Amino acid sequence: MFDEKTLVEAKKLQEQWKEAINKIYQGKDFAAKTNSGIPLKPVYTPLDIQDIDYAKDIAMPGSYPYIRSNYPIHYQYQPWVNQPVHGYGLPEHTKERMDALTKAGMEGYFGARSYNLVWDYPGYFGIDPDEPDAEGYIGKDGVSCNTLDDFARMLDGLDIAKNNIILINGDTLPMFALYIAYAENRGVLRGNLRGNTMNWVFTAWYAPNFMWETEDALKLATENIHFCVKNIPRWNHTNIQGHAISETGADAIHQMGFCLGTARAVADSCKAAGLNPDDFLTGIGFQIAQCNDFFEYICMFRAWRKLWARITRERYGATKPAAMHLRTHTNTSCFELVKQQPLNNIIRSAYHALGAALSGTTAMQIPAYDEPIGIPTEESAILTLRIQQILVHETGITRVGDPLAGSYYVEWLTKRMEEEGEKILKEIDDAGGFVKAHKAGVLATVLRRGCDQWRDEIDKGKRIVVGWNKYQTEEALKVKAFRPDPEVARISIERTKEYKKRRDQAKTDAALNGVVEACKKLKAGEYGHVMPACIEAAKAHATAGEISKALRKVMRWGPEYNVMLKF
Amino acid sequence: MSKNGRPKVLLVKHWIDIHDRGLRLIASRCRDAGFEVVYASYSQPEEVVKMAIQEDVDVIGMSFFTSAYEAHLPRVMEGLKKNKLNHVMVVLGGVIPDEDHEMLKKQGVRAIFGAGSDVNQFIELVKTEVPLQKK
Structure with a gap:
């Protein structure tokens, strides 16, 4: 990256700096670590990134290895898609929230919106409201919608050939089938539908403890992809759930490594099913958690784009740029939002969102500040949208693409994240591949450990959480929990x-x-x-x-x- | 109290409640404190009572991400009463709005440990009260 003269001077200046800190701070050690445990120096210089080859490793936005962005021009042309998760109560309650968000200015690409609809637990697991296991959970943390009529109550009047409908549930195929049947009954051809299914076959396992058994899950996921490739080529069929992995205890490097491992397992299965990588890779996306440790998550994101581009090109022989793009939906951190002094969560989420925006994400969901207390109110849900709107319209960060590129620290850490990601992929390979590693509990163990360690650090005061283990107040909580209509279960x-x-x-x-x-x-x-x-x-x-x-x-x-x- | 004198804790959540981070943390902290731990999921609340009898536990910890406790807790409390297990301490955790705490305590819940609670308080509660339980 630098000529010989610059490096010689940089070395000289670094020596002088070292002498100065020794003198001023009496040799005190200022070394730190990222949240993933990567050792950090107090400052970075050209010497740290001298081995990076600009043309090969970084290049321009929109060109391989896409480290800077999928697109030559990104937010300057189209900012990220607002994708707030919503869904509660009956389908008509959810429709009210959809309308409220629309009215509040929720925007997607080219005038289309993305309705990121979440199902309640029974809907998530393929349980109808009239089954005993649904009791207590109907319409609580998502919408209760299990029939063609319910889809009609929620989506009639909406242009579903123009807008994106995102179906967040666990058992993907049945709900997707209902949606397609609903659309076709309305006269909308399946090939014109746009949106996402989750198809998160593996990631569902380490978060809860229940889902399709490993090999059969992979077959069901591949079936969904097979169907989409042949029938709805634009549909985003698979969402690799980094957010769930993060919420379950993964740090940045494990979130990225495990997601890439998951995606490889899905793509291997698709390839074995005879699908063309250029066709099926374009429907795989990643839901990425942006958490505390501002720079580490930005660098993770940049490295993630690069690793995925390399995997798709080298492992699968992708030739279309779209098949090499890391399609991303950011879901900013939830586990780092706390109940104490809950308004602070708005500030935390705004930093997470800023990080995601500086990473070049393509869509964003931000949790509401009152989620540690209950389901978001309409007011708190709209506030999450306001964070995104303020970032786009008031901060000026959309004017220049990949604005942190070239920072000695950011480029060095991005390279480190890339190496760490490769290391985790190798560990998965060494454990016999993703399916085997998963079944042996290798991945789950890492997550449990991460979770316990995080909490230990808070309890011991090694990790500060404002309002929780420092700057506490005795004030009673003023925020009241939102409650869906108690009649929901009966009606459903x-x-x-x-x-x-x-x-x-x-x-x-x-x-x-x-x-x-x-x-x-x-x-x-x-x-x-x-x-x-x-x-x-x-x-x-x-x-x-x-x-x-x-x-x-x-x-x-x-x-x-x-x-x-x-x- | 289990045969070896260690408090025995049953930690449960409904199988479709996928938010298990808190409950898993409690499980490892209980283990570290020397308690015996049984960690399980249930489908019907009566299974919780059945497990409590079968495992002869001193404490039942139930985790809820949503207000399903409104439906499940009365069935657990009734089952405990019916089986003369009034001595078993029941505690709740998860996302439980403050305004529900009184109603839950009236039903016999000993304590509620929601988001951001001090895990040590739970450990201490078990250490102090379990030896005093009369079966």
């Missing part, structure tokens, strides 16, 4: 029962049986049957829960919920 159960009563049961049963038969083919490695069968079942008025259960007749669901750990 009644609606489900009514829905089942009204339909042609023989037709529904036959369609559900079609799902079971399609699963048998999938089990044998034959793709292209399950998603169409799920859509048929949805059109025959099967509920999301019923389609999920049809899948479970063939595909293994587990580990069992009642696993008991003793220690």
